[in-house]
Amino acid sequence: MPVPPSKHPARRARRKDVRPSEIREAALALFSERGFAATRLDDVAERAGVGKGTIYLYFPNKEALFRAVVRHDLLPNLEALESVADSESTSATTTLRTILFALLAACDRPISAIPKLVIAEAGNFPALARFYVEEVTARGRRLIERVLRRGIEQGEFRSVDVTLTVPLVVAPALMLMLWNASLRPYAQAPVDPAKVLEHHLDVLFRGLAPIQTYP
Amino acid sequence: MPVPPSKHPARRARRKDVRPSEIREAALALFSERGFAATRLDDVAERAGVGKGTIYLYFPNKEALFRAVVRHDLLPNLEALESVADSESTSATTTLRTILFALLAACDRPISAIPKLVIAEAGNFPALARFYVEEVTARGRRLIERVLRRGIEQGEFRSVDVTLTVPLVVAPALMLMLWNASLRPYAQAPVDPAKVLEHHLDVLFRGLAPIQTYP
Amino acid sequence: MPVPPSKHPARRARRKDVRPSEIREAALALFSERGFAATRLDDVAERAGVGKGTIYLYFPNKEALFRAVVRHDLLPNLEALESVADSESTSATTTLRTILFALLAACDRPISAIPKLVIAEAGNFPALARFYVEEVTARGRRLIERVLRRGIEQGEFRSVDVTLTVPLVVAPALMLMLWNASLRPYAQAPVDPAKVLEHHLDVLFRGLAPIQTYP
Amino acid sequence: MPVPPSKHPARRARRKDVRPSEIREAALALFSERGFAATRLDDVAERAGVGKGTIYLYFPNKEALFRAVVRHDLLPNLEALESVADSESTSATTTLRTILFALLAACDRPISAIPKLVIAEAGNFPALARFYVEEVTARGRRLIERVLRRGIEQGEFRSVDVTLTVPLVVAPALMLMLWNASLRPYAQAPVDPAKVLEHHLDVLFRGLAPIQTYP
DNA sequence: CATGAATGAGACTTCATTCAT
DNA sequence: TATGAATGAAGTCTCATTCAT
Numbered sequence: 001m002p003v004p005p006s007k008h009p010a011r012r013a014r015r016k017d018v019r020p021s022e023i024r025e026a027a028l029a030l031f032s033e034r035g036f037a038a039t040r041l042d043d044v045a046e047r048a049g050v051g052k053g054t055i056y057l058y059f060p061n062k063e064a065l066f067r068a069v070v071r072h073d074l075l076p077n078l079e080a081l082e083s084v085a086d087s088e089s090t091s092a093t094t095t096l097r098t099i100l101f102a103l104l105a106a107c108d109r110p111i112s113a114i115p116k117l118v119i120a121e122a123g124n125f126p127a128l129a130r131f132y133v134e135e136v137t138a139r140g141r142r143l144i145e146r147v148l149r150r151g152i153e154q155g156e157f158r159s160v161d162v163t164l165t166v167p168l169v170v171a172p173a174l175m176l177m178l179w180n181a182s183l184r185p186y187a188q189a190p191v192d193p194a195k196v197l198e199h200h201l202d203v204l205f206r207g208l209a210p211i212q213t214y215p
Numbered sequence: 216m217p218v219p220p221s222k223h224p225a226r227r228a229r230r231k232d233v234r235p236s237e238i239r240e241a242a243l244a245l246f247s248e249r250g251f252a253a254t255r256l257d258d259v260a261e262r263a264g265v266g267k268g269t270i271y272l273y274f275p276n277k278e279a280l281f282r283a284v285v286r287h288d289l290l291p292n293l294e295a296l297e298s299v300a301d302s303e304s305t306s307a308t309t310t311l312r313t314i315l316f317a318l319l320a321a322c323d324r325p326i327s328a329i330p331k332l333v334i335a336e337a338g339n340f341p342a343l344a345r346f347y348v349e350e351v352t353a354r355g356r357r358l359i360e361r362v363l364r365r366g367i368e369q370g371e372f373r374s375v376d377v378t379l380t381v382p383l384v385v386a387p388a389l390m391l392m393l394w395n396a397s398l399r400p401y402a403q404a405p406v407d408p409a410k411v412l413e414h415h416l417d418v419l420f421r422g423l424a425p426i427q428t429y430p
Numbered sequence: 431m432p433v434p435p436s437k438h439p440a441r442r443a444r445r446k447d448v449r450p451s452e453i454r455e456a457a458l459a460l461f462s463e464r465g466f467a468a469t470r471l472d473d474v475a476e477r478a479g480v481g482k483g484t485i486y487l488y489f490p491n492k493e494a495l496f497r498a499v500v501r502h503d504l505l506p507n508l509e510a511l512e513s514v515a516d517s518e519s520t521s522a523t524t525t526l527r528t529i530l531f532a533l534l535a536a537c538d539r540p541i542s543a544i545p546k547l548v549i550a551e552a553g554n555f556p557a558l559a560r561f562y563v564e565e566v567t568a569r570g571r572r573l574i575e576r577v578l579r580r581g582i583e584q585g586e587f588r589s590v591d592v593t594l595t596v597p598l599v600v601a602p603a604l605m606l607m608l609w610n611a612s613l614r615p616y617a618q619a620p621v622d623p624a625k626v627l628e629h630h631l632d633v634l635f636r637g638l639a640p641i642q643t644y645p
Numbered sequence: 646m647p648v649p650p651s652k653h654p655a656r657r658a659r660r661k662d663v664r665p666s667e668i669r670e671a672a673l674a675l676f677s678e679r680g681f682a683a684t685r686l687d688d689v690a691e692r693a694g695v696g697k698g699t700i701y702l703y704f705p706n707k708e709a710l711f712r713a714v715v716r717h718d719l720l721p722n723l724e725a726l727e728s729v730a731d732s733e734s735t736s737a738t739t740t741l742r743t744i745l746f747a748l749l750a751a752c753d754r755p756i757s758a759i760p761k762l763v764i765a766e767a768g769n770f771p772a773l774a775r776f777y778v779e780e781v782t783a784r785g786r787r788l789i790e791r792v793l794r795r796g797i798e799q800g801e802f803r804s805v806d807v808t809l810t811v812p813l814v815v816a817p818a819l820m821l822m823l824w825n826a827s828l829r830p831y832a833q834a835p836v837d838p839a840k841v842l843e844h845h846l847d848v849l850f851r852g853l854a855p856i857q858t859y860p
Numbered sequence: 861c862a863t864g865a866a867t868g869a870g871a872c873t874t875c876a877t878t879c880a881t
Numbered sequence: 882t883a884t885g886a887a888t889g890a891a892g893t894c895t896c897a898t899t900c901a902t
Contacts, residue, residue: 019886019887032338033338034338034339035250035251035252035335035336035338035339036250036252037250037251037252037253038252038339040870040871040872041871041872041873042871042872050887050888051887051888051889052872052873052888052889052890053873053874053875053887053888053889054886054887054888056872056873056874057886057887061872061873062871062872062873116334116335118397118398119331119334119335119393119396119397119398120250120331120334120335120336120397121250121335122397122398122400122401123247123248123249123250123397124249124250124253126401129397129398129400129401130401132398132401133398133401133402133403137398137402138402138403160414160418161414163406164406164410164411164414165414165418167387167390167391167406167411167415168387168411168414168415168418168419170390171386171387171389171390172382172383172386174386174390175382175386175389175390176382178334178393181334182333182334182335182337182338182344183333183334183337183344183347183348183352185337185344186337186341186344186345186347186348187348187352187353188348188353191378191379191382195379196379196382196383199375199376199379199380199383200382200383202422203375203380203383203419203422203423204383204418204422205422206421206422206423206424207417207418207419207420207421207422207423208418208421208422209421255895255896255897256896256897256898257864257896257897260863260864265862265863266862266863266864267863267864267865267897267898268862268863268864268898268899268900269861269862269863271897271898271899272861272862276897276898277897277898449865449866462768463768464768464769465680465681465682465765465766465768465769466682467680467681467682467683468682468769470891470892470893471892471893471894472892472893480866480867481866481867481868482867482868482869482893482894483866483867483868483894483895483896484865484866484867485894486893486894486895487865487866491893491894492892492893492894546764546765548827548828549761549764549765549823549826549827549828550680550761550764550765550766550827551680551765552827552828552830552831553677553678553679553680553827554679554680554683556831559827559828559830559831560831562828562831563828563831563832563833567828567832568832568833590844590848591844593836594836594840594841594844595844595848597817597820597821597836597841597845598817598841598844598845598848598849601816601817601819601820602812602813602816604816604820605812605815605816605819605820606812608764608823611764612763612764612765612767612768612774613763613764613767613774613777613778613782615767615774616767616771616774616775616777616778617778617782617783618778618783621808621809621812625809626809626812626813629805629806629809629810629813630812630813632852633805633810633813633849633852633853634813634848634852635852636851636852636853636854637847637848637849637850637851637852637853638848638851638852639851685874685875685876686875686876686877687875687876690884690885695883695884696883696884696885697876697877697884697885697886698877698878698879698883698884698885699882699883699884701876701877701878702882702883706876706877707876707877
């Protein structure tokens with residue numbers, strides 16, 4: 001019954017409102033490495049530098065922590081992308097380049113593991129999958145569609161079906177993200193993601209270029 | 216004289232060498248739905264129509280079953296693709312189309328869940344990840360590279376860096392596969408994968424088209 | 431992940447259909463000593479001579495085990511009492527004596543701890559409390575009422591309100607049962623329960639005796 | 646100049662020596678509902694309107710709180726009963742009536758749950774059980790014995806063994822108390838406790854009446 | 861060969877207790 | 882004095898694995 005005295009007096013000094021973030025960060029790191037089921041909350045606690053029970057002060061259970069991890073940073077980042085995309089001061093071409101390189105840059109941040117996690121666990125967490133589809137996938141799709149439409153209106157792209165084009169635009173960037181989050185450590189000679197993306201934009205923009213008509 | 220009871224005469228009558236396949240199939244189906252950790256061997260056994268202990272007659276443990284599931288069908292399918300790719304009777308353009316539509320067709324088969332599984336579990340099964348990288352990813356990459364090189368030599372494509380081009384070619388097809396295996400059930404208005412792929416090929420081939428020089 | 435081989439080959443030899451009884455018996459013994467919450471399932475398992483997980487083969491959770499423990503032996507015993515009570519071959523006086531001494535005899539059996547358990551946990555298990563009230567308490571009450579009515583009709587007892595009389599009849603026996611199951615080990619000079627019951631019947635029957643009228 | 650924050654001025658203003666009572670009252674209420682183990686100290690603190698840590702300022706641990714809850718009000722009440730019983734100004738019959746109705750009246754107060762609690766937890770807290778047996782049960786027994794003896798001496802009762810008679814006298818009242826504290830909420834048509842007690846006294850006093858001898 | 865009852869390590873979760881503020 | 886965030890021991894329950902039949 002009795003609990004012996006603890007030995008981490010320094011911990012309590014930290015501001016209590018950063019605890020949830022620290023726990024989420026630790027959880028994201030471990031979920032990324034091992035997936036949801038294979039991550040033990042003990043390890044999350046240790047990595048966050050808190051006691052095992054502390055997690056439960058901020059998250060009612062493991063699944064809720066997982067949801068929080070997935071949802072927390074996604075929308076701010078998506079909104080940042082949207083504001084970039086909808087500032088019409090630049091060409092659609094430049095905007096797409098900016099967006100895709102922003103995705104590439106995100107590969108160095110923990111958040112880049114989230115797509116892998118959601119893909120892996122969609123079957124076990126339908127509500128989360130729906131959230132992701134509606135708030136991330138669909139919103140991202142509409143974002144790209146707007147840019148593509150603007151490009152077509154401004155004569156940068158030929159008149160393609162934007163709905164069919166979105167996947168082509170984002171697929172290489174997403175693949176780099178997934179690759180980065182899962183198989184890259186096991187690959188021998190990694191290709192330079194930035195070069196791939198540059199090449200992708202080159203081929204894509206040629207493929208979308210207005211058809212030259214000669215008088 | 217009474218005959219001793221014999222409860223499962225039918226089961227034993229089946230050819231014993233189909234058991235492993237049945238177990239692998241059941242396991243693949245469940246791993247696809249729930250992932251490796253969340254799949255119970257009881258459920259695999261039930262779905263395969265065998266007793267729980269029977270699995271251990273053919274696979275030493277759960278991880279080995281997972282490896283077998285991942286490895287079993289991949290190489291035959293890859294070899295089939297390779298033989299298609301290397302039959303030089305057709306244009307590179309046609310070959311690529313054939314390959315990508317073969318990937319799309321695989322989306323209706325259980326095997327299509329394997330990339331998702333490998334991506335999800337790479338961190339937990341390094342040996343499997345290495346196998347996949349070397350025997351599937353790298354081999355597939357070389358396969359596409361050969362076709363691209365042939366296309367360049369034959370004047371179908373302009374002279375691009377094939378290593379950088381491979382991801383562009385396959386990314387949309389892989390994305391469709393992953394989407395299909397995870398988030399599609401939660402999406403509202405699904406796009407037609409075949410149309411996407413057709414559009415992808417259209418844009419890709421325009422993007423790779425030899426640069427027109429005018430005299 | 432892997433579980434090392436076990437070391438209780440002999441256990442499996444027992445007939446599997448006695449397992450639930452063994453587990454219930456062990457659980458009843460421990461619940462009686464410590465109450466529901468303070469009883470660890472590990473201890474139940476150890477006492478039953480089975481592994482910890484074995485309990486879950488027969489009972490879905492601790493609460494279900496508790497319910498099973500409470501419900502299992504009650505009804506058969508109550509039915510036995512009812513058949514005694516309703517065999518009208520003897521006087522109501524004798525029948526009551528038989529019933530109360532049967533309750534006293536039950537004090538030496540584990541089942542005698544059940545009233546204590548139910549009283550203690552009624553607040554936490556309303557469904558169980560309702561079951562007990564309806565199937566044990568109310569049924570027992572009706573049983574005694576029938577005997578009392580018979581006694582009145584046969585002129586053994588004066589014409590009392592049987593509903594009000596039932597508690598008077600059973601209270602001392604129940605108190606002995608509760609005493610036995612909880613505080614008796616801590617008492618110094620125990621009174622002889624049989625003597626108490628005998629005295630109770632003496633006083634009770636005098637108190638219920640028909641009023642003598644003299645001509 | 647700003648005034649430093651002071652969040653709970655009202656609480657601290659309360660006389661500090663009422664805190665323990667408030668905590669005991671809250672604890673008694675919750676222990677009664679749920680039992681010792683199932684009651685969380687958080688809930689006790691909340692109900693008492695204090696912080697969780699405050700409990701430990703007055704009680705070294707949960708068990709000590711339980712002991713305090715059990716012991717606090719018992720002795721004063723018992724003493725009150727004793728002073729009633731030992732004021733010889735009335736008949737033993739009236740005294741017994743007064744005592745039993747005092748017990749019945751206590752059923753409406755939280756203290757009435759204590760017998761249930763002690764019965765439930767005797768096995769886990771032997772020291773408490775011994776206290777209860779010696780200071781409550783035995784003392785109560787002696788109290789009733791004195792009254793019975795007085796009644797016999799005064800010719801109100803026939804010459805019975807008082808030790809054997811005590812349980813008969815108190816059992817119905819205790820049963821009403823236990824019933825009230827546990828199963829009553831689940832019963833359909835409750836009997837009127839006062840009527841039961843009145844009937845009990847009627848039957849008891851007839852049963853104890855001196856035997857009429859006719860010259 | 862095949863089975864499924866049995867096992868126990870291990871994970872999630874709770875909550876009594878502590879202590880810096 | 883009072884608080885409540887933090888802790889970690891301990892309990893319930895799951896499930897991969899074994900083995901007697």
